[in-house]
Amino acid sequence: MTKPQNVLKYCPKCGSSKFEFEGERSFKCADCGFHFFINGAAAVAALIENEKGELLLSVRAFDPNKGMLDLPGGFVDPNESAEHALYREIKEELNLDVEKIDFLVSFPNEYIFSGYTVYTCDLAFRCRVKGWENMKIQDDISDVKFVNKDNLDWNLVCADSIKKIIKAHWQL
Ligand SMILES: [Zn+2]
Structure with missing residues (x-):
């Protein structure tokens, strides 16, 4: 409905x-x-690893899917490039500066907001950040977790498109 x-x-x-x-x-x-x-709205998702090769996942602070795991990112604004959206969202959510990005893969998703289905096209990029010392948890995330193939609880990942992106990143 x-x-x-x-x-x-x-x-x-x-x-x-x-x-x-x-x-x-x-x-x-x-x-x-x-x-x-009705078009698919472009959204970006960032794959960021720490020095140990663990993947950064954010904990969503708000609904939809409050408390679930997500990749940092968000919607591309009108008149904005996907690359700029990625730099902006990583700064807004984590206060980190991205220095290198590589496009990996994209998947469609459906996102229910305000009782309305928004169709998205989630564009996934592998990102390297300049350093971790300035990391701050802010904006629409409440925490971050660093995970690997052996300890990720897939049931906590918020959307099928995000699961598919993580699987593509880990070549599962
Ligand atoms: Zn009319």
């Missing part, structure tokens, strides 16, 4: 109730002709 076709009832341009869902991914207003597309 959180899908766009169940939530969006009125044309956002003219307010008409004849805002009709046209199959997979668009709405069209029968009154004013406004054509509205």
Whole structure:
């Protein structure tokens, strides 16, 4: 019931109730002709390892999935590059500076926020940070954990796309 076709009832341009869902991914207003597309929102996820080769996972401070494990990252802002979103999110969440990034893989995901399904395309990058001494836990995370293949509790990972990204990183 959180899908766009169940939530969006009125044309956002003219307010008409004849805002009709046209199959997979668009709405069209029968009154004013406004054509509205549902696209995957770009989001970035960072794979950062410490000196021991352990992977940094964040603990989500807020819903959805409060308390679960995630990769640092977030949505790409309007008019922002994926690379800039990555630098910005790592600074906002961890107060760390990224010095090298390499694109790894992407997976689609569905993220329910405010009772509405947001479709995302999660872009995963391997990142190296300049140093750990300034790390601060802030913004929308409450803690970090460093994990490896042997001790990660997969049930605590917040989304299938994030599990797939971690598996791709570890070549599982
Ligand atoms: Zn309209």
